[in-house]
């Protein structure tokens with residue numbers, strides 16, 4: 058795929074960029090450029106452009122605006138100590154985008170094109186990758202149905218877009234334990250889109266998330282749709298439960314939870330530590346019983362944005378319970394440090410997880 062370069066006519070000055078990178082927050086500032094690639098039935102993927110970050114023009118009848126044919130990914134570019142820019146398992150994001158595309162009847166994007174789009178954007182906006190501890194450049198690839206047509210069937214035109222947003226340290230000092238609310242709503246049903254990274258899943262999670270915030274919690278916990286008994290995941294993070302006997306449980310990938318790349322990486326790291334990690338169903342009642350008996354020592358959530366986050370408190374309509382002392386646990390902190398060190402290039406990459414771009 059040939060990418061046409063159309064440089065921004067008035068890119069951010071070095072000084073203004075440095076100022077932005079000093080305190081980037083999350084998700085509200087974007088780099089000077091974006092990648093767009095078009096798809097239609099006759100030509101497949103074509104017209105790849107690295108151009109100025111700007112608005113997208115859509116026909117008001119564009120399919121994405123009516124039936125939500127939209128999927129996305131999220132990954133980070135890290136600044137290594139030697140100045141190189143690196144990605145963490147980006148081919149997994151490429152693969153997962155295609156798995157999501159399958160579920161939403163959207164076209165496959167060749168993995169090489171996905172990775173090339175990142176290389177192309179980093180080539181022009183690499184200076185936007187911050188170097189401060191805990192900071193990164195968050196990459197957001199997504200695909201939308203652009204065909205102007207109100208009929209209910211897979212669209213015949215799509216656009217792939219890659220944008221990037223500098224992200225500061227998610228937590229200023231270590232990860233504080235979060236409090237979670239057990240929602241009565243469900244996120245995904247068997248046979249639904251729970252394993253796809255699509256905007257529709259998030260739209261459906263906003264009311265439960267708002268409810269959790271209003272009750273003073275940080276995150277929402279979803280149980281399974283059929284029995285409302287089995288723990289699935291948080292709104293955007295997978296969960297792990299660690300026991301005093303050295304075993305760890307995480308809910309299995311049975312189609313209703315999102316197969317997190319952080320989840321997969323942590324399973325590998327924990328097994329290397331000698332922990333007995335099992336992917337098996339775990340019920341909310343068992344969680345409470347194990348937390349109260351002291352058998353469960355830590356619980357943690359994971360995802361690209363916040364890496365590994367300890368869970369301190371759990372509450373639902375039937376009451377609540379505390380994990381350990383309610384604060385961050387040692388295993389959680391150790392895993393977080395292990396993973397972050399690999400991503401940031403301060404520990405050896407023994408798994409071939411890191412792709413250095415420059």
Ligand SMILES: *Cc1c(COP(=O)(O)O)cnc(C)c1O
Pocket residue numbers: 131254290291292293294295315316317318319320359360361362
């Ligand atoms: C993206 C996402 C995750 C985490 O996946 P990572 O690849 O680890 O970032 C977990 N749950 C949901 C619902 C997600 O959308």
